[in-house]
Amino acid sequence: MKKSVIFALIIVLVLALAAAFFFVVLPQWQKSSYKPVTLSDYLNSKQAEYLALDLSEGSLAKVIEQILKIEAELKINPNDYQNWVQVGVLYQRLHEYDLAKKSFEVAAEILPGEGLAFANLAELYVFNFKDFDQAVENYKKAIANDYWQVSWYRSLADLYRSKFPDKISEIEPLMLQGVEKNPGTASDYYGYLLTFFWEQGEFQKALDYGKKLLALDPNNDKYQQAIKDLEAELAK
Secondary structure (H helix, E strand, O other), X not given: OOHXXXXXXXXXXXXXXXXXXXXXXXXXXXHOOOOOOOHHHHHHHHHHHHHOOOOOHHHHHHHHHHHHHHHHHHHHOOOOHHHHHHHHHHHHHOOOHHHHHHHHHHHHHHOOOXXXXXXXXXXXXXXXXXXXXXXXXXXXXXXXXXXXXXXXXXXXXXXXHHHOHHHHXXXXXXXXXXXXXXXXXXXXXXXXXXXXXXXXXXXXXXXXXXXXHHHHXXXXXXXXXXXXXXXXXXXX
C-alpha cells in the first residue's frame, strides 16, 4: 500500500480520534475534561506515533480502516456491544489505551452481564495501566459473568502469584470454583493446581491433583509420569 494512502488514512483517523480523545468516545464525549492542544500538533504527534508502532504498513492501514468503519457504525447504533469491544481492541493495537479503556467501559455498561469487556479491562489494567487492584476486580466480574472461561481463572491466579503474595491462598479455592462450575473441563483447573503446588514445593498437594487428573484420564502418560516424579520427591 502506498505511503500516501496510509498517511491519508492516519489523518482521517486522527481527526476522528481528536474528537474521540478530547470528548471520550460516543456516549461519554460531552462529559470529558480533555482539552485539545493545537490540532496540528496533535495530528503530527499521532502520525509519528502510529508509524513508529510495530505494525507493517498494511496492518496499520487495516487497523485504521477497521476503526473508522466501526466508529461510523457506532454513530448509527451506539449500543452495539461487540463493536465497542472490537474498537477497544483496535485502539489497544494503536496504543490508545485511554480510548480502549473507555470503549470497554461503555461496552460493560451496555451489557453488564457479559464478561468479555471486563476481562479486556483487566488486561489493560495489568499490562498498560499497572493498576493491579483494578485488574483483580475486573477479572472477578468477568468470571462471575462467564464462569466457563478457564483462561480468566488462570489470568487471575497468575496475577495473585505475581503481584499479591497475600492472596496466594486464594488460588486453590479459585480453581476449585472453576471445577465446580465447569466439571467438563476439570482437568484444566486440576492441571493448573498440579503445576502451582509443584512449583511451590508442596509435593503432596501436587500429587493429590495429579491423581485427580489421572482419574479423569487413566491412560495419560504425562499424568502417570508426573505422579511417579512427585512420589519420588516425597520419598527423598
